[in-house]
Structures are given as structure tokens and as C-alpha cells.
Amino acid sequence: MKWIQTFLCCILGYVAIAQSGMTSTDTTAAIVMMGNYSPAAYMPVAPVSDPYAIAAGVRDRISADSLHEWLNVLRTFRNRNTGSDTSSAEIGIGAARRWIYSKFQQFSAENEGRFIPSYLQFNKIICSMAQHRNVFAVLPGTDTSDKSVIIIEAHMDSRCADLCDTACIAEGMEDNGSGTALVIELARVMSRYAYRHTIVFMATTGEEQGLDGAQAFAMYCQQHGIKIRGVMNNDVIGGIICGHTSSAPGCPYFKHIDSTQVRLFSIGGFNSPHKGLCRFLKLEYKEMQLPFAAVPMTVSIMTPEDRTGRGGDHIPFRVLGYTAMRFTAANEAGNADVATGTYEDRQHTSADSLGIDTDGDGIINDYFVDFNYLARNTLINANGAAMMALGPRTPDFTLTTSGGSLVVTLTAETGYPQYRVGVRTTTFDWDSVYTFSGGATAFNIPLSASGNYIVSIASVDDDGVESLFSRELQVSVVVGLNEVVAITRPVALLQNKPNPADESTMISVLVNAGLHYKDAFITIRDMSGREVYRQPLELSEGMNEIIYDHGYNMSGTYSYSLILDGAIVETRQMVFSN
Numbered sequence: 001m002k003w004i005q006t007f008l009c010c011i012l013g014y015v016a017i018a019q020s021g022m023t024s025t026d027t028t029a030a031i032v033m034m035g036n037y038s039p040a041a042y043m044p045v046a047p048v049s050d051p052y053a054i055a056a057g058v059r060d061r062i063s064a065d066s067l068h069e070w071l072n073v074l075r076t077f078r079n080r081n082t083g084s085d086t087s088s089a090e091i092g093i094g095a096a097r098r099w100i101y102s103k104f105q106q107f108s109a110e111n112e113g114r115f116i117p118s119y120l121q122f123n124k125i126i127c128s129m130a131q132h133r134n135v136f137a138v139l140p141g142t143d144t145s146d147k148s149v150i151i152i153e154a155h156m157d158s159r160c161a162d163l164c165d166t167a168c169i170a171e172g173m174e175d176n177g178s179g180t181a182l183v184i185e186l187a188r189v190m191s192r193y194a195y196r197h198t199i200v201f202m203a204t205t206g207e208e209q210g211l212d213g214a215q216a217f218a219m220y221c222q223q224h225g226i227k228i229r230g231v232m233n234n235d236v237i238g239g240i241i242c243g244h245t246s247s248a249p250g251c252p253y254f255k256h257i258d259s260t261q262v263r264l265f266s267i268g269g270f271n272s273p274h275k276g277l278c279r280f281l282k283l284e285y286k287e288m289q290l291p292f293a294a295v296p297m298t299v300s301i302m303t304p305e306d307r308t309g310r311g312g313d314h315i316p317f318r319v320l321g322y323t324a325m326r327f328t329a330a331n332e333a334g335n336a337d338v339a340t341g342t343y344e345d346r347q348h349t350s351a352d353s354l355g356i357d358t359d360g361d362g363i364i365n366d367y368f369v370d371f372n373y374l375a376r377n378t379l380i381n382a383n384g385a386a387m388m389a390l391g392p393r394t395p396d397f398t399l400t401t402s403g404g405s406l407v408v409t410l411t412a413e414t415g416y417p418q419y420r421v422g423v424r425t426t427t428f429d430w431d432s433v434y435t436f437s438g439g440a441t442a443f444n445i446p447l448s449a450s451g452n453y454i455v456s457i458a459s460v461d462d463d464g465v466e467s468l469f470s471r472e473l474q475v476s477v478v479v480g481l482n483e484v485v486a487i488t489r490p491v492a493l494l495q496n497k498p499n500p501a502d503e504s505t506m507i508s509v510l511v512n513a514g515l516h517y518k519d520a521f522i523t524i525r526d527m528s529g530r531e532v533y534r535q536p537l538e539l540s541e542g543m544n545e546i547i548y549d550h551g552y553n554m555s556g557t558y559s560y561s562l563i564l565d566g567a568i569v570e571t572r573q574m575v576f577s578n
């Protein structure tokens with residue numbers, strides 16, 4: 001697969017000067033992450049590892065009041081800029097990280113000492129300070145035969161308009177006290193259970209200056225051969241009110257409220273493990289939590305890796321080859337464009353507070369962070385991380401057609417009691433997830449429509465937990481009378497995903513062997529035939545994908561064409577609806 005990078009130009013330039021001297025201050029935490037430990041040493045006296053008991057347990061224990069309490073403490077540090085005070089007991093990033101460390105120690109004491117806090121220290125000059133610390137804690141897994149760990153993280157640093165202003169009030173409640181409180185709450189409620197895989201809970205520093213803390217941790221993992229099953233980054237995850245501005249794809253209008261949707265950002269389309277992780281987290285929420293939810297959440301799988309021109313801590317992990325995604329609230333109070341004199345929003349200013357006191361009694365009564373919304377997002381994280389940490393090994397398969405069906409044939413991990421087959425066509429979501437039981441190693445999925453089918457599979461263990469889904473395979477089929485015929489052409493322009501699209505969509509070109517051309521373009525025209533976009537392509541064999549950012553509030557129908565050596569190969573329609 002070739003990934004054409006059309007939109008990564010603007011992400012903070014974090015590949016500047018590398019971090020050095022990455023060290024875990026606690027050596028046991030480091031050894032556990034590497035998988036070189038005896039799981040028996042960390043087994044609880046009465047282990048709870050039943051997935052349904054854990055799903056119910058985290059649902060019952062995650063508390064909006066508790067999240068409110070963590071945010072109230074985070075406020076008191078006043079300024080958590082990466083370069084802020086590290087010696088004060090009350091103010092600055094040092095006091096903040098020591099308090100988080102103390103919470104991890106407390107949760108460990110409450111859970112048989114099974115939870116191991118540490119700092120990841122690293123060297124890089126950021127805001128005139130040479131040495132920095134992420135704070136994290138490790139919950140050792142019960143099985144080291146697969147040593148991959150799960151990382152749930154959020155950046156704890158905050159900022160004002162000036163990137164290195166260490167004196168302003170920078171409570172950073174939405175960005176990103178909300179994510180930090182979420183990680184602390186997850187540590188509190190998840191550390192009582194036993195999971196197959198090790199889970200790492202982390203608050204990073206240096207995000208605002210260039211994703212530095214996350215990059216330091218990703219580099220540390222690479223240097224020490226630490227395997228990562230998935231990284232879940234939470235950033236701007238507690239606010240529900242739309243600002244005057246927000247980065248596309250963003251919220252619709254000032255003061256618009258959305259407390260029932262969360263966005264999952266990740267890179268890639270076809271066969272992207274990052275999108276696969278997003279689909280898994282969404283599926284687990286839907287099947288394990290949604291039937292019990294008083295307020296059901298819409299989990300939206302977004303097309304791009306992040307909002308346009310923005311970045312987050314999942315990116316350094318992805319760049320180093322790890323699977324990573326980002327949770328972000330549906331509505332944001334600003335696009336952080338603080339340099340424009342007209343910026344009125346809260347993000348990256350002193351106004352990013354917990355709320356305001358409108359009646360003058362000294363008590364906040366109008367909140368910007370919705371603690372119930374934050375609790376719902378915390379549950380989606382807890383449930384997804386727990387199932388990922390419990391689940392079995394991922395199988396592999398081949399994809400063919402026979403009669404009127406797709407045929408999925410297992411080629412690895414064939415001994416599980418059940419398998420699930422996810423099939424998608426026009427979006428990043430599965431159209432259907434089929435379940436097969438009974439020891440068969442080939443599964444038939446009858447089709448009634450022609451199209452491009454994208455398939456991945458998961459194994460299901462005796463406890464009923466899915467593995468992460470496999471790589472994706474795809475087949476283009478024509479459905480005839482009682483038969484499905486796979487078709488191959490030298491090159492095919494596929495339907496954009498998603499379609500209809502909101503603000504950005506992905507256009508895919510599938511190339512089979514033996515395509516020869518000199519120039520290739522994608523062009524997009526409006527209904528009057530006016531060309532609105534032209535993107536040169538370098539096609540390679542397999543799936544080629546580009547993201548087209550349409551921008552907000554520009555609904556309509558467009559046609560897009562693949563042009564090779566001046567000739568239109570294929571034209572399709574795409575719809576933007578806002």
C-alpha cells in the first residue's frame with residue numbers, strides 16, 4: 001500500500017532535534033514492559049479476569065464526581081507548561097506530575113502493590129528546560145507469552161498563547177486536563193483487575209511544543225524492544241461546547257452542544273491497523289456497554305489522522321511503526337489559532353478553565369467540562385483497553401469467491417471456538433460483523449450486491465473476547481445469478497470512503513500488476529464541470545489512497561476522475577452533506 005501524504009505538512013515539525021537519555025526511573029516498570037518478569041508475582045489473591053465482570057465493574061466504578069475531583073486538583077497547579085516550575089510543591093508541571101505519581105502509588109497500595117509507578121525521564125531543551133518527565137504506571141499482565149503492552153495516555157502539559165509562557169494562568173482543563181483526569185480515573189478503576197496483557201497508563205509532557213514526551217516514550221519502547229499492541233491517546237476529551245472556531249473536521253457553530261459523540265482519529269484506510277484499532281474499540285463499546293448505557297454514545301471513526309493542521313501524541317508512536325489512535329471530543333472550543341488577533345476561543349489561552357462563576361458567589365456554576373460526558377468517554381476507553389488486554393491471538397486468512405459467496409479460509413490461529421469476520425464497503429465502519437462457531441476453518445458469506453468488499457477477521461476465545469482484527473484483504477466482485485465473480489482490472493478507481501462525507505474523505509485507486517503510465521492525476525469537478533481540485537499521483541501496485549479535505553459547510557455532489565496520461569480512466573460521484 002502506498003500512502004500519499006498530502007496533509008502532514010503542518011504537524012508541528014516535531015521531527016526536529018531528537019530526545020536523548022530516555023530512562024525509566026523505576027527499573028521494575030521497565031522490566032515489566034519488556035515482558036521479562038514472572039506474572040505470578042503480580043497475580044491478585046482473588047483475580048477477576050472475566051470480561052463481562054470487568055465490563056460491568058468499570059461501568060459501575062467510573063465516576064463523574066471522581067473525574068471532577070481530579071480536574072479540581074489539576075487546576076490548582078495553575079500552569080503546567082512543559083518549561084514551568086519543577087521545584088514548587090503547589091505550582092507548575094513538577095507539582096502536577098508528582099501528584100499524579102502519588103495517585104498511582106495510592107492505587108497500587110489499594111491493589112496489593114500490583115501497580116508500578118515510574119517516570120520516563122528524557123533530555124531535550126524545551127522552553128529553556130533541559131530535562132523532562134512523563135509520569136506513567138504499569139499494570140503487569142498475567143501472561144508473558146505475548147509480551148505486547150497497551151498504552152493509554154494523555155498529555156498533562158498546558159499552554160497559553162505564548163508557547164513557553166510559564167507565568168500565565170494555564171489551567172488547561174479541556175486541553176488536556178480532561179485527558180489527564182481520564183487516565184487517572186482509568187488507573188483507579190482498572191488496576192483492580194487482571195488482564196492477559198500489560199497495560200501502561202501515562203501522562204506525557206511536551207505535547208504542546210512538539211509531541212516531545214510521547215516521542216521520547218515511543219523511542220524508549222523502540223530502543224528496548226517493547227512491543228505495543230495499541231496506543232490510545234486522549235486529548236481534548238471533556239468539553240461539549242463548540243467555540244467560534246474549531247479545526248476541520250470540526251463542530252458546526254458557536255455554542256453548539258454535543259455530549260453524545262466522540263471522534264476517533266487515525267491514519268490510513270485500507271489495511272490500516274490504526275483504523276482497525278478504532279473499529280475494534282467501537283465494536284467493543286457497542287457490544288459490551290451500549291446495551292447498558294443510560295446515554296448512548298455515537299463513536300465516529302474519522303477519515304484523517306487528526307484535525308487539519310493539528311497533531312497529537314499518537315503520531316510519534318505511529319511514525320515509529322506502532323498502532324496508535326486518538327480520542328477527541330466532538331466539539332472543541334477553538335482551533336488554537338491564537339496568533340490571529342481576532343481569536344476569541346478558550347483553547348490554548350488562560351480561559352481554558354473548568355468553567356465560570358456567573359453569579360459572583362466564587363463557585364463555578366457554568367462548566368466548560370461536562371463530567372458525565374467525560375465519564376462516558378472514560379468508559380469507552382476502559383472497555384476497549386480491557387478487551388484488547390484480555391483478548392486472544394489474531395488469526396490470518398485468505399479471501400476467495402465461490403458460488404454466491406465470499407469465502408474466508410483461516411491460515412493461522414485455527415484452534416479458537418469462534419471467529420468473527422468484518423466486512424466493509426463504503427465507509428471505515430464494518431457493514432456487518434459475522435460470527436462463526438463450530439470448528440470450521442472456512443466461512444462463507446453470501447453476497448447480494450456487486451462491489452468492492454474489504455474483509456478482516458478476529459478470533460474469539462472461550463471467554464467470548466475478540467482478538468484485534470487481522471490485516472484486511474479486498475476483492476471486487478460482480479454478483480450474477482447464483483454466483484459471485486471476482487474481477488481484476490489493471491487499475492480501478494474505487495468509491496470514496498466515507499460517502500456521503502462530512503468534510504474529508506478518502507479516494508482509493510487499486511492497481512494490479514503491470515500498469516504502465518507516465519502521468520496520473522485525481523481531479524474533482526463540481527456539478528457545473530469546474531475543476532476544484534487536482535492531485536498528482538505516484539501509483540504503485542496495491543491500494544493507493546489520498547485524503548481530500550473539502551472544508552466545512554460545503555455540501556454538494558462532485559465527480560472525481562482518475563486520469564492516466566491525459567485520458568480519463570474512470571469517474572465516480574461523491575457527496576458532501578453538512
Ligand SMILES: [Zn+2]
Nearest residue numbers: 175176235236
Ligand atoms: Zn492537547
